[in-house]
Amino acid sequence: MSRRPTDPPETAILKDAHIDDVARGLLALAREVWVLTDRVMIMEALLEDRGVSSGMIDNFQPDEKLELELKKRREAMLGRLMTAMGAEGLNT
């Protein structure tokens, strides 16, 4: 993307001192993932009561249709992440 005169100046946003902030952000993200993990485990327990065991989930092999859907979602998620980090022109 070509720069325009009104664009803010291009800078290296993060300085060394900010790397600690990035680490803190990663830990906060880990906490969010943990909350989701906790929720998934509760869902698995509830599903087990209804005949769907965690072993069935572990051993489940996606069929071609689901595999394709998972791939699309995975690539879109990675695309959004990279776009948030500055990549341009990715299909998300």
Added chain:
Amino acid sequence: MSDTLQLKQTGRALMEFEVSARQLANQLHRTAESELSALGIVSEELPDELSERRKIVDSALAESRTFRLRHILGDYCWREHGRAALAAFAEIEDELPQEDLSSGSVKIDENPDFEPPAYWATSRFHRTEGGWDGHARMGEIHGEIVHKQYVAKIFPGDIYANRRAVASKAPRKDYSAILEIGVSSGHYTVALSDIFPDAQIHGVDPSLRMLEQAARVGNARGSEWKLKVATGESTGYDDARFDLVTAYAVHHEMPPKAIDAMFHETFRILKPGGDLIFADVPRYADIDKLSAWRFDWLGRHGGEPFWTPSAMLDLATMAQAAGFEIVASEHLQPRQDIYYLIARKPV
């Protein structure tokens, strides 16, 4: 043994994430390289000297946000793919059948006196967590998870078909004793076995764990390969023992001095009239300058310390210096893809 080791949900999702991340890194790389032409950097005008080429391309891409992201994502993949594979294996390990490799049709000589060369023992090839030997079943983790469920999906084309294509280039079909150098998990050994069904196949590799995986593969086929822990530069076999000595994708993991020693060792153990087939990564002299820069960059960052020194070697000249006559020195597809050398020990 099934064609592909079936992973559980977490392992499958981990490996599929690694594949998608690596494919995206490759896409970002292509985008970043396409930005070079806008900066007036074109392959044909880059310096012949690789170190000069590095300075120009590296510094131009240092300003590219896309390339920085490509580097971050690639770095993540290089660090994490092996960890993901170990985690995927841990999830299924307890359910794998007990094995007794010693009772299989493939025999392994563990060669207890083997001293691994320093270049092999101290290099972190591919930056894979655990190296070649870091787990009791590391060969299976490499062969079944890293190779089949990661590498085969991120490299263009069919990496296994290339092995068959190289073996099919052999000048003769009636070899009786074949030695493969750098057996790894046995993918090329399978191709050799299929193409030369009447030959006794031997193989060496410095990693016992990788030979164990080759044995699993060979046992499942009922093959009677004889494998040994050794390197190509010091095989320990008698003079004039084999009528074909071959290696696939091994040279780029060896420094030039060891490659030179391997040519001389191959000459020694081949019968007069015997053939050598060595296949490895493209020769820098035969590909465009930007592609050579790309391989060099990937080698520098992706745990391939000997890729560039080895890809810059003229293997045909080295073979001649060791006494061989050259039969063929070319790429599977012109100016790209796998390079192969066929040479003969004079009668």
